[in-house]
Amino acid sequence: MSVALKDRSMVLQKEMIADHFEKLAHATETKTPVVYTFVPGNLTELIRSFGALPVLPEINALQSGMRKLSGEYIAEAERAGHSEDVCTYVKCDIGMMRSGNIGPGGKKLPKPDLLLLSYTGCYTFMKWFELLREEYDCPTVMFHVPYQGDGKLEPEHREYMLRQLREQVIPALEKATGRKYDEEKLRHHLALSAMAEEDLVAVLQAGKKRPSPIDGYFGTVYYVGPIFSAFRGTQEGVDYYRALREEVEERAMLGLGPITPDGPLEGEKYRLVVEGPPNWTHFRDFWKMFADEKAVVVASTYTKVGGTYDFGFRHDPNDPLGTLADYCSGCYTNLNLPSRIDMICQYIKEYEADGFLINSVKSCNSFSAGQLMILREVEKRTGIPGAFIESDLVDPRYFSAANIKNRLESYFQMIDARRAGKTP
Amino acid sequence: MATRVDGGMGTPMARGAVVEWARDIYDDLDFTVVRQWLEDHPKGKAGGYLPVYAPREVLHATGFLPVGIHGGGDRLEIIRGDAFYQSYICHLPRSVIELAQSGRLDMLSAVLFPSTCDVIRNLSGIWKLLYPDVYVRYVDVPQIPDPGAAAEFWAGELRRLLDDLGDVTGHRPTDEELRRSIALYNETREMIRTLYAARRERPWDVPTEELYLLLRAGESVAPEEFIARAKQYLAAVAADPKRQRDNSRVVIVGAFCEQPPLGLIKSIERAGCYIVDDDFLVGNRFLTHDVPTDGDPVRALADAFIRNDMKSSVLYEIDPGGKRSLMKNRVAAANADGIIFATPSFCDPALLDQPMLRNGAEKAGIPCIAFKYAENTGQFQQFREQAGTFADSIKLWGAA
Ligand code: SF4
Numbered sequence: 001m002s003v004a005l006k007d008r009s010m011v012l013q014k015e016m017i018a019d020h021f022e023k024l025a026h027a028t029e030t031k032t033p034v035v036y037t038f039v040p041g042n043l044t045e046l047i048r049s050f051g052a053l054p055v056l057p058e059i060n061a062l063q064s065g066m067r068k069l070s071g072e073y074i075a076e077a078e079r080a081g082h083s084e085d086v087c088t089y090v091k092c093d094i095g096m097m098r099s100g101n102i103g104p105g106g107k108k109l110p111k112p113d114l115l116l117l118s119y120t121g122c123y124t125f126m127k128w129f130e131l132l133r134e135e136y137d138c139p140t141v142m143f144h145v146p147y148q149g150d151g152k153l154e155p156e157h158r159e160y161m162l163r164q165l166r167e168q169v170i171p172a173l174e175k176a177t178g179r180k181y182d183e184e185k186l187r188h189h190l191a192l193s194a195m196a197e198e199d200l201v202a203v204l205q206a207g208k209k210r211p212s213p214i215d216g217y218f219g220t221v222y223y224v225g226p227i228f229s230a231f232r233g234t235q236e237g238v239d240y241y242r243a244l245r246e247e248v249e250e251r252a253m254l255g256l257g258p259i260t261p262d263g264p265l266e267g268e269k270y271r272l273v274v275e276g277p278p279n280w281t282h283f284r285d286f287w288k289m290f291a292d293e294k295a296v297v298v299a300s301t302y303t304k305v306g307g308t309y310d311f312g313f314r315h316d317p318n319d320p321l322g323t324l325a326d327y328c329s330g331c332y333t334n335l336n337l338p339s340r341i342d343m344i345c346q347y348i349k350e351y352e353a354d355g356f357l358i359n360s361v362k363s364c365n366s367f368s369a370g371q372l373m374i375l376r377e378v379e380k381r382t383g384i385p386g387a388f389i390e391s392d393l394v395d396p397r398y399f400s401a402a403n404i405k406n407r408l409e410s411y412f413q414m415i416d417a418r419r420a421g422k423t424p
Numbered sequence: 425m426a427t428r429v430d431g432g433m434g435t436p437m438a439r440g441a442v443v444e445w446a447r448d449i450y451d452d453l454d455f456t457v458v459r460q461w462l463e464d465h466p467k468g469k470a471g472g473y474l475p476v477y478a479p480r481e482v483l484h485a486t487g488f489l490p491v492g493i494h495g496g497g498d499r500l501e502i503i504r505g506d507a508f509y510q511s512y513i514c515h516l517p518r519s520v521i522e523l524a525q526s527g528r529l530d531m532l533s534a535v536l537f538p539s540t541c542d543v544i545r546n547l548s549g550i551w552k553l554l555y556p557d558v559y560v561r562y563v564d565v566p567q568i569p570d571p572g573a574a575a576e577f578w579a580g581e582l583r584r585l586l587d588d589l590g591d592v593t594g595h596r597p598t599d600e601e602l603r604r605s606i607a608l609y610n611e612t613r614e615m616i617r618t619l620y621a622a623r624r625e626r627p628w629d630v631p632t633e634e635l636y637l638l639l640r641a642g643e644s645v646a647p648e649e650f651i652a653r654a655k656q657y658l659a660a661v662a663a664d665p666k667r668q669r670d671n672s673r674v675v676i677v678g679a680f681c682e683q684p685p686l687g688l689i690k691s692i693e694r695a696g697c698y699i700v701d702d703d704f705l706v707g708n709r710f711l712t713h714d715v716p717t718d719g720d721p722v723r724a725l726a727d728a729f730i731r732n733d734m735k736s737s738v739l740y741e742i743d744p745g746g747k748r749s750l751m752k753n754r755v756a757a758a759n760a761d762g763i764i765f766a767t768p769s770f771c772d773p774a775l776l777d778q779p780m781l782r783n784g785a786e787k788a789g790i791p792c793i794a795f796k797y798a799e800n801t802g803q804f805q806q807f808r809e810q811a812g813t814f815a816d817s818i819k820l821w822g823a824a
Pocket residue numbers: 058087088089090121122123124125333363364365366367393
């Protein structure tokens with residue numbers, strides 16, 4: 001492991017996560033309520049304002065993927081009758097639960113006191129919590145976030161979300177935690193969120209520099225981890241993003257490239273924009289395929305599933321419930337296909353990318369259905385040919401290293417040829 | 425090409441003639457009956473909707489002929505559609521895109537994409553990009569049966585649709601006109617319930633193949649025409665009773681969106697199963713009770729959706745025990761012996777629901793089998809064998 005990997009932000013993140021899972025492991029003894037919810041449209045500040053701890057099953061699933069446990073968990077779920085065709089996050093989670101519910105910290109996760117179904121941009125979420133409810137037999141509250149079908153948040157939809165927050169979600173949290181809603185506490189958490197978001201955006205936008213001091217996909221999935229999960233609205237989150245920003249700004253000042261699994265990347269050769277989630281079971285191998293070619297991802301859409309902060313959104317403590325509604329509506333998977341295409345084209349332009357790649361994962365219809373149309377449209381609008389590869393999130397059966405490597409190599413060769421043609 | 429049937433809609437017709445009328449419409453992927461309707465109604469427009477639930481009353485009241493878009497089944501070769509979808513996405517959207525890209529849906533001035541799943545949702549975005557002149561709306565139905573916020577939200581969506589669709593046709597309906605459309609669709613749903621009741625009671629007289637063709641025709645013709653043909657069909661059935669066979673009674677679950685090929689339905693029936701309930705084309709009877717035709721009609725439609733007792737994989741189930749008891753209740757209501765989970769490959773709503781539904785069914789001692797299909801599946805031997813073995817085992821099990 002390189003020295004750079006022991007950056008302060010990394011140490012901080014490790015400590016924060018370990019501490020969080022430790023708290024979860026003792027939640028029953030400490031009588032700390034536990035709320036399960038999803039990454040897109042998570043209401044972490046609201047959950048925290050009730051003194052509860054969030055658990056995000058997608059994060060557990062991706063961690064299981066990285067720790068090479070997902071294959072067995074998925075097999076367990078399939079043996080119990082779950083179809084091979086559906087999202088592997090769900091099956092990984094169900095398999096993990098059936099195998100003792102040992103979380104990423106190596107300790108048993110507590111049962112939920114409430115399943116907060118934030119139905120934001122993914123149909124599977126709805127079924128996932130129906131399935132978990134069967135197993136945990138605990139209360140579930142649904143928060144329906146209308147999809148931005150016409151590419152904008154419609155005022156009536158915002159009103160609908162506000163009413164649900166007031167009339168359904170908050171009462172359910174009050175009941176599950178035994179505490180009253182405290183708007184001042186919520187404002188406090190929201191103010192902390194906004195501070196962290198400001199620093200995160202500075203980190204993300206560092207990808208515009210040449211060379212980019214960050215990898216906007218592989219590296220950034222680590223960077224967004226705290227804010228997409230349990231730490232938005234916390235002081236730890238603020239400290240983490242401040243430290244991260246300082247490190248990234250320093251690297252930018254020194255003209256350094258991003259840190260990769262094999263140390264700092266020097267001699268950035270290709271600048272890419274990536275659409276779609278990564279594969280987690282072979283995450284390092286996958287990243288290495290890019291790093292070996294000196295390809296740096298300067299921006300990605302996946303790192304916006306938990307909020308599109310780089311387009312200006314910040315949680316606003318002056319409008320506590322309204323800002324939660326705005327946040328949920330604006331998460332990447334809640335945007336329609338034309339908006340997603342606009343975003344990718346904008347990234348290509350602003351981050352001066354010379355290529356874009358779609359990693360289409362079998363699990364996820366929310367992301368994947370329509371990606372071939374995205375490919376065509378982006379190629380048409382930017383004049384840059386894209387690459388299309390297929391894998392999965394946490395199902396190791398669907399990661400074909402040789403195929404993906406071949407595809408990437410030919411893609412980089414094509415970029416070279418185009419460059420040669422343009423600059424004789 | 426769909427042929428016109430002689431004799432007008434009020435006169436009696438032989439069962440075969442009604443079925444052939446419906447089969448012609450089903451087979452005709454050029455939607456000739458819709459094009460004919462447009463010729464006959466120069467001020468009217470055709471408005472498509474994808475599965476599952478779209479408020480047809482609103483299309484109708486604004487001057488549209490509502491047209492169900494269900495893919496091309498096994499009758500359509502996919503040439504362009506595969507370029508839009510990866511292999512691990514169900515067949516329906518590629519088939520719908522094929523219909524559209526080959527010009528077969530060019531008579532549609534509006535298309536509604538209900539919140540059935542993320543595939544149909546994202547298809548709405550593709551449509552916006554490919555057909556910018558067509559009115560496209562993702563119809564996000566409320567997910568909780570809450571008479572406050574959810575009903576208000578849905579009423580707002582319906583008003584928006586009335587305004588937008590009214591702009592397309594140039595006809596913003598009065599409350600009275602919307603009430604008339606509501607009444608017409610109440611009658612349509614009542615007719616479908618009557619057909620289902622007839623099949624449940626005498627499945628030997630009302631084969632599902634025939635019922636299904638009639639319902640499919642109903643997705644392309646005006647509601648009055650469907651009602652009239654359905655009446656003729658029921659009258660013909662009553663006049664032409666068939667012999668009851670020693671078949672098992674099954675419920676089909678999971679086929680609410682991408683439709684099975686007709687051959688699959690026939691194979692199940694020929695294997696010794698009477699299909700006594702199913703969720704084919706379930707959008708046509710999604711509202712289980714009549715919508716009131718007095719008061720504010722938008723509010724009436726919104727409240728009807730909220731109060732509705734249709735259980736479906738495309739809606740969130742608020743009752744924690746709901747999934748466990750659903751199959752037991754449906755089997756009891758249909759007086760059925762078993763369940764066939766017949767689901768399209770890669771269909772999230774159906775396949776994610778299946779373990780919960782099957783678990784509940786098996787706990788209640790209901791025999792189940794499950795298989796997957798695609799709308800263009802061409803080989804039925806395997807399904808026939810599976811269904812035949814199932815029917816036999818039910819008989820043995822029932823006799824034990
Ligand atoms: S379908 Fe996609 S967005 Fe939904 S849970 Fe699975 S991976 Fe996440």
